[in-house]
Amino acid sequence: MDQEPIGSVFEYRAKGGSGSDDDISAKCALWLWPLPPAGDLRLVAQWTDMGMGESSIVLDGSQLREAAAAVEPYWPAAEGQG
Template sequence: MNFFQDYPIPAPPPRRRAPQFTPPPWAAPPRFELPAIVSIGEFIYKSPAFVLAVEAAKVYSTGCIFDVNWMLRRTDQEDRKWAEMNAVFHHPAPQLTDRGIAVDSVLLFGAQFQDGVKAISSSLSMYAPHKPMDQEPDGPVFEYRPKGGNAGEDDMSANGALWLWPLPPAGDLRLVAQWTEMGMGESSITVDGTQVRDAAAGVKRYWPTETGHE
């Protein structure tokens, strides 16, 4: 005889499922899509001490993500100067809420479409504090999202993603970067926007009825 059989544990009451937040199309790629990959493999900037490269584009039905990475190699910097550069190197992209940050000290990204329309990182910072996220922006979004990095005695490296919405029109797409404090003036590469746009035809959905957007 089981001692506890006369004391059954009551079943918990039904629990309401919390609603799933689904970002609008301009804020993030669809959740239920396997992107098509477009290889880029180009340096936006390359010097004896600093490089910044674009590896590839992950293309979704609504926009694309550019995978970027950069590395700084130590030359003749003393320990104190190298520590100061470390702090600058790993500072995130500026936002509207930042105060007292010099433009020269941060990594800036930009995109320019064939028709001349431009966007700079982070375009979504335009929402703080007066514009709701669910209100479609007036122009394209180009948001920088840091992923991580490493730092040592001889070099520092980091990588990130650049979310571009909407997909670029046919023609040239110019990707621009600037980081004056790291010795990189305004530099750019030109990507085939037509190839990126056409790659969206190869996107695969996880499930046919799920879009991942409201």
């Protein structure tokens, strides 16, 4: 990314899935900007078309920050980039 986003971003990136009439599974990645502060972060989801009412989990913002700090590039940046 060339620039930091303006404002907050929470993005769902689908990675595939499968299912039948009785079962469904999916994989995704979530991208969050900026990183949350240390402390509790509540993630809330609802999918009424699939019969899922509102539910939530609490994540530790400090663990997300620690994980982000440990990220290493998968391949070197192209010349002239970060």
